[in-house]
Amino acid sequence: MKKILFIVINTIYIYSCSNDPYASLNINSNSFDYEIAVSGYISTCKDYCEIRITKPILRNESFEFEDITDAIVILKDNGTTYSFKYFKGEFGNGKYRSIDSIVGVAGVVYELTIQYDKKIYTALEIMPPLPSEEFNIPLICEISEDSFDEYISVTTHQHNFGYDKTNIWVYTIISNYNDNQDSLDGYSDPIIVCDNQDFRNTGLTFTHKGSIPQGSFAPSFSGGGTGGMAIDSISILKAGISDEYEKYLSDKFNETDWQGSIFSTIPDNVSTNFSDGALGYFYALNIKEGRFLLKDLFEK
């Protein structure tokens, strides 16, 4: 009996030396058959429509999302067809840009078609109406100081946007310079909203629906400084989006920013409006801008 016990205990101990929980994680990747991922949008104020197409990667592959450069991309609206051409971007991120300029129109259905590797993927998206609400987002503006510089920060209050509104929109805040000739140092580089590429890259895009508790956490914006660029005004960009795109944003948020927190939701694939297994979303933004001088905001 003692010998048996000795053998059992030693076997257990030897077995336990294989101490790599990650290596033994049992994940079945056989069902991975995704070919392309697409991101891009059309807006009511943008001249050219741009689409990026990349290859999804398997877990544990090197973190490089390879651009797909040999796809055929076409956008159709009411009877008009727009062709796209691939170009290499400044930072190596290739994109397909429409050859002709496009201005989105509310209520029009846009059909994006991508032909790649003998497969055709399509996405349908309708240009939503303009957001109906006024720019009533309450803001907190303050001049802060750190060890290096003085800067201006703008923070939105906790904001209850309401749950049942059908006219869904997202917003972002960007800075503008030299709007006000009495600015701090008169830095001159005004941003024309409809030309900027920042709406999707600011990291400050929020939607009013389905965003609590996430939406309770303040989106804040800061910039400028006495030694550098001064902000004269801020712009709030509001964009009407479709219900489906709102779900995509919400899903994406849950799978990225919010993942791993106590508010995490049940893991699942982010929705898409593409057919045939393509990932990502082709969306439409109906944008309007509200511009506010900081001196006016501070006076409030």
Added chain:
Amino acid sequence: MKSKILVITLLLISFVCVSQNKYTINGYITNKNSGESLIGATVYETNSLKGVVSNSYGYFSLALPQGECLIICSYIGYITDTIKVVLSEKQNIDIQLSIHNISINEVVVSAKDYENILQTNEYKIEKLTIKNIRQLPILFGEADLVKAIQMQSGVKTLGDGSSGMFIRGGSSDQNLILIDEAPIYNPSHMFGLLSVFTPDAINNVTLYKSNMPAQYGGRVAAVVDCKMKEGNLYKYGFSAGVNILSASLYANGPIVKGKSSFLISVRKSMFDLIFKPQYEGYRIVPGFYDINFKMNTKVGKKDRLFVSFYNGQDRVKAFDGFDNDWSNITSTIRWNRNLSTKLFSNMSFIYSNYTNNLQYIEGAQGYKWQTGVEDFNGKLDLSYFSSPNSTFKFGINCVYHKFIPGETVDTLQSIPRIQAYESAIYLLNDLKLFTWLGINYGLRFSIFQNTDNAKWFDYNEDYIPIKENTNSDGIYHTNYNFEPRISINLTISPKYSLKFAYARNAQYMQVLQNTSLSYTSLETWFPANTNIDPIIVDVISGGWFQKLNTKYFVSAELYYKDYKNQIDYIGHAKLTDNQYIEAEVRKGTARAYGCELVIKKQNGKLTGSISYSYSRAFRKIKDINNNIEYSSPFDIPHDFRILANYKITKKWFVSSLWLFTSGRPVTLPIGYYKDESESIPIYSDRNEARFPNYHRLDVSVNYTTKPEKKKIYWDFGFGVYNLYAHENPIGYENTGTTISSQTFLDFMPNISIKATF
């Protein structure tokens, strides 16, 4: 029709037993040293071999023929008492048993334990005393009731630190956890490191896995019925202990000697007293406390009154403004009365309140969320000891629940409050038909009524809210169920029995919680209503139980469970701050099955058990996993455990546990894609991936100075959790391009000191 005939036949047989001319001996069985009731003590007569077991209050009633008889009373760890009685009329005899000297070292247990398992008609139950619990290897130097239950065969956990108990394929909210009859809605402290049950205050716990008798209801998986100590009726006792997690004080003694007693126990975590959360240092600081109080008094010969109170609270604070507290408050007033020598009653009034508050302050904005459930409960339980072979139990129970499913600062996002009555009546009969055949059968009728001020929504087939409904007063929705329960015990020989059981259980409230997370305190108790049906589970079990000799006991069991109205959540379900929370839930079916093999040794210097279980649990839910059946989060097929305790001397004692289980199912990314500036995970099917196999070895060494006559003695404990430091992940975090494992407890030594006087 056949079932009705069967029930009528059984009832007739039962009353035939009643009609014989006999005299009744009744009374309480108590500990001679403390006066506390002994639950489950055996009383039998030597000539007729008729016997009964004392009930939850230590009461027994035994009807015997006229004349001289020899009564033997025994209880595990106590000296058997023999009483000679000449029966010419009914008699009241209170029996006091003395603790066996040998059992002071908490190792030797009478083989009667095995016999009780073989003879009881109730299907497989596990009884643990605080002495049993203290023998197990311990975490953080603290013996813990839930951890002890988690070591039982068929009970799964979700990994290190978890206080969840997943019993035979059921989720943790499907366990009815009672402390002196009051439900505990969240039994965890410190992210699940400990449970709310303070060892000093606990007398014993009974675990019913699946096939619970008809007096229990409201949950479909298991019952954990925990009884607090009563307090010593004759002398005062104190103890103080400290370990790396908490400090505790305990006092008990008589209020009026021999008539009434009290118990008070306080436990407080140390960590939060010393540290505060800050960015440079401990970023998260958890803390907790427990207060247990109990008093009881004898009122005349027939009545006994008990008052129990428990309050426990956890608080987790982080440097960035995160502040989460959850608490349980329970209070029970019980009145025991012998209505006659054969009829025993227990009337209870129970209050229970569970609240969970979360605050998060960041920048100029804040977030608050509150959830909870409050119960007002009245119940009456009656036991009629019609003969040594037949005991009837019947009763009625009514609970008024007040649910706060989730309230936030935004009233539009808050989930409307819900009130409900949960009532039940039951009747069961424990019947020994022959020496070789016993049967415990009963019926429970439960009804759940949504009532009072309420708001709810109707949804279309796409789960879009289409109509808002309100109710200002009265009942607006009712669910009810008949829950038959039966277990049959075939005692083939004194050493060997076969048991079969069937039960239907209904559950009217459940926790909405993201089970994919390793830890979250955001759990919402949500009742059945117009949109969510109660869970109905049919379970059949069978088992073979054999006493090999005075030392060894083996058992082999099979079970199959069939779930109706099992719920699960759609992908990205928002379980907080969502007044349309019912639209995030889908219902379907589930099934669980398994076998459990156990061999135990409970006598001698070396004691312990070896167990293996194979169990599976699956769900098939509409709109989830493309409507294809998938593993439930608790589908852990293989489970192997070796528990060994060795008494070196009267003062030195070592124990060890080796545990191996399959990895649990989880939904993990199989790849990623790029969306603008972010990489987004791609998942395969729900719960298709699995954690690595889980295993660890715990050891502990205990030394006691416990003498026979000295006034103060010390207990020292030293142990190591996960001795060989195996990394058992408790979760995985998506880091954007891959997933990283999160572990919790790798090689955790612990030490504890306790003084008792």
